[in-house]
Amino acid sequence: MVYENIIVERKDSVGIITLNRPKALNALSADLTRELEAALQDLDNDAAVGCMILTGSDKAFAAGADIKEMQFKTFMDVYLLDCITVGWEHVAKVRYPIIAAVSGYALGGGCEMAMMCDFIIARDDAKFGQPEINIGAIPGAGGTQRLTRSIGKSKAMLAVLTGDMMSADEAENCGLVAKVFKGEEFDISLKDIADRIANQSKPLAKLAKQAVNVAFETTL
Numbered sequence: 427m428v429y430e431n432i433i434v435e436r437k438d439s440v441g442i443i444t445l446n447r448p449k450a451l452n453a454l455s456a457d458l459t460r461e462l463e464a465a466l467q468d469l470d471n472d473a474a475v476g477c478m479i480l481t482g483s484d485k486a487f488a489a490g491a492d493i494k495e496m497q498f499k500t501f502m503d504v505y506l507l508d509c510i511t512v513g514w515e516h517v518a519k520v521r522y523p524i525i526a527a528v529s530g531y532a533l534g535g536g537c538e539m540a541m542m543c544d545f546i547i548a549r550d551d552a553k554f555g556q557p558e559i560n561i562g563a564i565p566g567a568g569g570t571q572r573l574t575r576s577i578g579k580s581k582a583m584l585a586v587l588t589g590d591m592m593s594a595d596e597a598e599n600c601g602l603v604a605k606v607f608k609g610e611e612f613d614i615s616l617k618d619i620a621d622r623i624a625n626q627s628k629p630l631a632k633l634a635k636q637a638v639n640v641a642f643e644t645t646l
């Protein structure tokens with residue numbers, strides 16, 4: 427498949443997918459998410475890969491679902507086309523560990539897509555938020571579920587009801603983000619973490635990921 431909205435690379439045993447619609451701050455259009463699904467499937471089936479990174483640009487991981495594409499769709503269009511599920515949810519289904527590497531904005535669907543990954547590493551300028559309420563919507567891809575489980579009801583409510591953004595440090599303090607690195611350290615530390623995961627036993631990494639995810643998604 428020829429990709430127009432993402433860049434796919436493999437560095438040693440790490441598969442890297444970079445969201446690449448800079449003019450739209452990587453807004454998650456239908457074309458982008460279709461490409462993303464195909465790339466994730468390819469990397470997940472690649473025996474040489476042991477870890478994946480999903481990232482964006484310096485300015486934005488992703489500023490959300492593509493509002494320009496979404497704005498004229500009715501509820502029934504969205505329901506029948508399964509818009510915000512097709513492609514998107516595949517991020518949460520890959521079997522290899524997948525890290526969201528976030529610089530700049532991770533808003534709405536962008537924050538939700540980062541949360542579909544196994545954990546989030548952020549640059550110190552990252553901003554997280556669920557601003558859907560400001561545009562006449564509510565989070566549609568896990569912002570009311572994964573965010574609540576991740577940071578607790580009170581902070582999730584505040585984020586979802588005000589639409590306010592959270593800094594990288596705040597996101598780390600409340601557990602949304604695993605680690606924050608300053609500008610110049612971000613790429614080096616991200617590579618180090620991804621390489622170390624990729625060099626673990628592949629079946630054990632998959633099993634460990636699955637076990638943590640089952641704990642997150644079910645009761646004890």
Ligand code: CAA
Binds near residue numbers: 449450451454489
């Ligand atoms: N969809 C489509 N295009 C978007 C976009 C989005 N979510 N976010 C930004 N863009 C586009 C802008 O329209 C603009 O393009 P044009 O110049 O062609 O108009 C370009 O990206 C740059 O954006 P700005 O000029 O607004 O950049 P800024 O630096 O001034 O502001 C921002 C940055 C604060 C992120 C602002 O762009 C913004 O608020 N974006 C919308 C964020 C949002 O509401 N996200 C939620 C979307 S709904 C959703 O995701 C539903 C869900 O749960 C799945």
